[in-house]
Amino acid sequence: MRRPLPSLHAFGLAVALCILASACASNPARLPLVTPDPSLGQTEHLLIATTRTPDETGDRRFDDARSIKLDFADAGVWVPRQREPGHIDYPGSRVDPASEFALSSYEGLGSEAEFIARLNARLADLAGEDRHIVVFVHGFNTPFSNGLYLNAQIFADFQVEGVGVHFAWPSAGRFSAYLYDRDSVQFSRDGLAHTLELLSQSDTGSITVIAHSMGALLTMESLRQLSLTGRSGVIERLDAVVLASPDIDSDVFREQVASMDTLPEHLVVFVSHRDRLLALSSFIRGERAPRVGSGNHVEELTQMGVTVIDLTHFSDGGSLNHTTFASSPTLMSMVTSGALQTALLGEQGRDTPGPAGTLAGLAASIISLPARALGGK
Numbered sequence: 001m002r003r004p005l006p007s008l009h010a011f012g013l014a015v016a017l018c019i020l021a022s023a024c025a026s027n028p029a030r031l032p033l034v035t036p037d038p039s040l041g042q043t044e045h046l047l048i049a050t051t052r053t054p055d056e057t058g059d060r061r062f063d064d065a066r067s068i069k070l071d072f073a074d075a076g077v078w079v080p081r082q083r084e085p086g087h088i089d090y091p092g093s094r095v096d097p098a099s100e101f102a103l104s105s106y107e108g109l110g111s112e113a114e115f116i117a118r119l120n121a122r123l124a125d126l127a128g129e130d131r132h133i134v135v136f137v138h139g140f141n142t143p144f145s146n147g148l149y150l151n152a153q154i155f156a157d158f159q160v161e162g163v164g165v166h167f168a169w170p171s172a173g174r175f176s177a178y179l180y181d182r183d184s185v186q187f188s189r190d191g192l193a194h195t196l197e198l199l200s201q202s203d204t205g206s207i208t209v210i211a212h213s214m215g216a217l218l219t220m221e222s223l224r225q226l227s228l229t230g231r232s233g234v235i236e237r238l239d240a241v242v243l244a245s246p247d248i249d250s251d252v253f254r255e256q257v258a259s260m261d262t263l264p265e266h267l268v269v270f271v272s273h274r275d276r277l278l279a280l281s282s283f284i285r286g287e288r289a290p291r292v293g294s295g296n297h298v299e300e301l302t303q304m305g306v307t308v309i310d311l312t313h314f315s316d317g318g319s320l321n322h323t324t325f326a327s328s329p330t331l332m333s334m335v336t337s338g339a340l341q342t343a344l345l346g347e348q349g350r351d352t353p354g355p356a357g358t359l360a361g362l363a364a365s366i367i368s369l370p371a372r373a374l375g376g377k
Contacts, residue, residue, distance in 0.1 A: 028143035028173055029090035030059040034078055034097045036104040041080040041097065043104045044152040047119055048073040049198075050168035051184075051191040052144055054108075061106070062144040064172045066187050070194065072115040075166075076105035077152035085157050086317070086327030088149050101149045112198060120203045122163045131205045132162035132239075137192065139213025140181045140247065143173035154210070154326050158335050162208075165199065167192055169218060178284075185218040192222040197234050206239035209264075213277070213322065216246030216293070220256045227260040240266035244325035245293040247281050253292045257304050267305060267370075268344075270325045271295030273312045277322040298368050307344065308368040330362075339363040 036043050050071050052062035061073070082099045083089060091100045109115050123131045136154065138147035151166045169188035172180045199207055211219035219241065226234050241264040246253070257263065271293050272278075278291040290296045298308045311317065314331065317324025325331065334340040343363035 028060060029101075029145040029149060031061055031103050031106070031145045031148070032059050032091055032095050033106065034095050034102040034104060036076070036078060037097060040082070041078060042156060043076040044079055044155045044164065045122070046075050046077060046148065046151055046155075046164040046166045047109075047115065047122070048075060048148070048166045048168060049115065049191070049195040050144070051188040052168055052170045060144065062168060064143070064170050066170045066184060070112070070191050072109035072112070074105075074107045074109060074118055075103055075148060077148060078102045078104040079152050079156040085329045085332055086153070088153050090146075090149065101152065116198060116202055119163060119165070119199070123203050126162070128205070130161050131203065133165055133199055133202070133204045133207045134160055134162050135165045135167055135196070135199065135207065135209045137167045137169070137209065137211040137215035137219050138171065139211075139215045139245075140171060140178065141173060141175050142171045144168050146173070147171075150323075150326060157326075157332050163204070165195075167195055169215070171214075181214055185214055185221065188218055189221040189225055192218055193225045193229075193231070193234075196222065196226065196238075197231060200234045200237040207237055208240045208242065209238060210242045210244065211246070212244045212325070213293075214247045216243040217248045217252075219243065220246075220248060220253065223264075224256050224259055227262065232260075232262045235260070235262050235264060238264040240264060240268060242268045242270070243292070244270040245272065245275055245278060245322050246291065247278060248292045249285075249289045250292055250297055251289075254300075254304070257306075263305060266307065266344075268307045268309060269293070269301060270309050270311055271298070272310070272314075272321050272324060274321045276320045302368050302370045305370045307370055309340075310366045310368070313366075334359050334363050340367075343367050344369075 050062055051067055053065035053067045054071060055063035078097060078101060080097060080099050089100045091102045095102050109118060136151040138150060147168055148166055155164055170184045209219055223235055246269060269292060273295050275293055278294045282289055282291055295310055295312065301308050311324045314324050314328050316330055317328035337359055339359040340363045342360060344367060346369060
């Protein structure tokens with residue numbers, strides 16, 4: 001008897017998985033130490049909090065196993081000048097600091113107290129208005145090294161001011177381990193909540209959280225946890241929470257927001273209708289669970305108090321359109337020129353002549369401000 005053909009849905013899923021698995025393979029990059037040369041690049045200093053298990057073999061520092069104990073470290077990440085904006089060249093067997101990322105320093109920190117002391121010392125070196133913390137929470141399929149390099153690339157290319165904190169949760173770094181990563185998000189929500197609590201007790205003036213993909217789910221779960229356990233004061237210390245391409249079910253996000261008695265002052269979501277990874281995430285679930293980052297419910301999001309930035313028409317952020325927030329030179333120009341910030345404040349700036357006016361007009365066209373910012377209730 002002839003065996004029945006697989007269903008069209010199953011066949012399409014298999015093809016999609018094969019294509020995207022090959023496109024998104026994330027073998028852990030090495031984290032070798034190099035001697036910094038200011039003529040070749042710059043060092044981005046990042047403090048690290050992680051729920052990963054330490055692993056000192058093969059320049060890994062941390063692996064994909066889960067640790068109930070938070071670990072801390074301080075890394076100087078070398079960012080070469082000779083590269084395309086938004087692009088990361090991982091180090092080969094012999095590192096070329098002129099073109100490849102690496103570490104320029106690394107130190108494990110033995111306790112929360114040492115972590116906070118290092119954080120406060122770094123804040124003290126900044127002018128008062130720059131005493132700001134920016135936390136980055138990486139996404140799905142991200143080895144420790146790759147997430148650290150991405151964080152440093154964002155800081156360098158977007159000229160981020162303030163003290164950088166990298167929260168690394170135990171992603172397996174394999175496309176096939178999607179469910180492992182989902183469980184790691186649940187495992188790590190207390191760790192991120194506690195990290196944010198520690199940061200709120202520091203000498204900082206404000207805190208911004210940038211979370212990508214599945215890291216956005218982790219961030220929202222941690223904020224919900226803080227609210228439900230009577231620690232809303234931590235959330236009130238957050239100036240902004242930016243969810244980039246959030247891999248969150250729309251119904252789940254609605255419930256997360258509704259269960260919190262306070263929201264960050266600014267809650268911003270980057271969306272794209274052309275995000276292929278979020279389309280696959282929805283497809284895996286039978287296309288009954290649209291992802292927040294897909295941009296299908298912009299009006300509802302703004303009614304909830306969310307600012308939406310639509311990157312659908314940005315074509316310079318990679319073939320999968322899932323990391324456009326970090327790799328688009330157009331977006332970098334909008335941020336570094338101040339055009340995006342102006343538009344977020346509801347100011348047009350369209351009449352400015354030349355390239356600045358073009359950027360201002362583009363920025364205004366991709367932003368949907370929350371109802372409360374427009375006088376809504």
